[in-house]
Amino acid sequence: MAQIRLVNVSKRWGSYVGVDNFNLDIADAEFLVLLGPSGCGKTTTMRMIAGLEDVTEGEIWIGDKIVNNLEPKDRDISMVFQSYGLYPNLSVYENIRFPLRVRGIPKAEHHERVMRAAAMVELGPFLERRPAALSGGQRQRVALARSIVREPNAFLMDEPLSNLDAKLRVSTRAQIKNLHHTLKRTTIYVTHDQIEAMTLADRVVVMNKGLVQQLGTPTEIYDRPANTFVASFIGSPAMNLIDGDVTDGIFRAEGMALPIPLGVSGPITLGFRAEDVQVVPQGGQLSATVYSMELLGDATLVSCRIGPALVSIRAAKDFRTQIGAPLHVAIPPSAVHVFDRSSGQRLSDNTGLPAQATSSKTGAA
CATH class of the missing domain: 3.40.50.300 (P-loop containing nucleotide triphosphate hydrolases)
Structure with a gap:
């Protein structure tokens, strides 16, 4: 050994x-x-x-x-x-x-x-x-x-x-x-x-x-992915990543508005995983129309578009809808990950935990 x-x-x-x-x-x-x-x-x-x-x-x-x-x-x-x-x-x-x-x-x-x-x-x-x-x-x-x-x-x-x-x-x-x-x-x-x-x-x-x-x-x-590359590479489906802007503590993108209590402002990339959010009858922090629906056996994977991003939501296995139907999604604060838009590095998340240390060009581990 x-x-x-x-x-x-x-x-x-x-x-x-x-x-x-x-x-x-x-x-x-x-x-x-x-x-x-x-x-x-x-x-x-x-x-x-x-x-x-x-x-x-x-x-x-x-x-x-x-x-x-x-x-x-x-x-x-x-x-x-x-x-x-x-x-x-x-x-x-x-x-x-x-x-x-x-x-x-x-x-x-x-x-x-x-x-x-x-x-x-x-x-x-x-x-x-x-x-x-x-x-x-x-x-x-x-x-x-x-x-x-x-x-x-x-x-x-x-x-x-x-x-x-x-x-x-x-x-x-x-x-x-x-x-x-x-x-x-x-x-x-x-x-x-x-x-x-x-x-x-x-x-x-x-x-x-x-x-x-x-x-x-x-x-x-x-x-806690260190940056948007890791977030997009790990997970099936990969973490949803949506570009938007934070003003007065509110993240806004097409069809989205949710509080970001991190003291950040300006352009960011917001992330959340499909299994950490929930389809709701109305309201929620994300509203869009259904782009596709896939039956997986243990769950139903529903997709919608937020601007250029294709967003995946894991719903209950008996959930049924139609392409083009309205979709409302509740995003709890604990599900949110926040990344710097330009560098892709993790800033923090709504749990209040600090960003995990990420590698630099040294590749130090």
């Missing part, structure tokens, strides 16, 4: 900056998720930790050693890739066993370790098959077992579920969660899927354009 530290780490290719002055401490046995859109720097960060990319500036520590100049094989980490990377001519058993052979582990230990790793991911009945005879989910489990069998200090996982269908993602996600609980190894997991991040992580690093936007527990990031 190992603590991993990144100190002022940057990665550049000429004038292009992939990761910008990244600082992060990952605790021993922590499950940390790097989350962000394509091109945000999350995979580059993982590849630098693995030794697959050189660091332009800064230091990477694994345990009590700087590993910048160590080969990947000498860092005592194991990677699980999106593409599985299995040998098609080898059986499942031999694919799992392969890391033991190349690392010179005594042959007397191989069978016990392979069987133990295979049992952890429920591959016992498939050990004699070759990868071509396996489903996508089974192949991903072989890749996990091959990573487990090495018994490394840390696991690095690069979007391991992205090739699976929705049902397999759910079951494999649960398996990864259980494996981490069992193995208690430091794990760094890269994904663009915020549901994976919220369900798996002890902490989440939200990245964009090579910078850390926010670091925190899934609950902290969901409940």
Whole structure:
């Protein structure tokens, strides 16, 4: 097991900056998720930790050693890739066993370790098959077992579920969660899927354009996003963000008027989540016409337009309406988030709590 530290780490290719002055401490046995859109720097960060990319500036520590100049094989980490990377001519058993052979582990230990790793991911009945005879989910489990069998200090996982269908993602996600609980190894997991991040992580690093936007527990990031990027990236549906102006303590936008007791004035971006507000028969702080209605089974998702913004409201599962019908929504003060219009940074919210500290260009976490 190992603590991993990144100190002022940057990665550049000429004038292009992939990761910008990244600082992060990952605790021993922590499950940390790097989350962000394509091109945000999350995979580059993982590849630098693995030794697959050189660091332009800064230091990477694994345990009590700087590993910048160590080969990947000498860092005592194991990677699980999106593409599985299995040998098609080898059986499942031999694919799992392969890391033991190349690392010179005594042959007397191989069978016990392979069987133990295979049992952890429920591959016992498939050990004699070759990868071509396996489903996508089974192949991903072989890749996990091959990573487990090495018994490394840390696991690095690069979007391991992205090739699976929705049902397999759910079951494999649960398996990864259980494996981490069992193995208690430091794990760094890269994904663009915020549901994976919220369900798996002890902490989440939200990245964009090579910078850390926010670091925190899934609950902290969901409940108090540091800026409009995080607010729009986390949640399904994403947080509603509406541009308007505050005058005399009242926020106003098309079809909206509600008090903002924060001492702010002028142009702001107001946010609220679909599940934190309520459809009411009349009145409320938002009035509009229904743009669409979607039945989700456990709820009804109603959309309306406020200026250019498409706003989502989660109503009761038996709520019914028609497109074009009037819609009235009550927005409690506790549901409101307030962001600076120009910078996108969180100002505060109607709970009176101060704004959460956000990252600067240093990417300090």
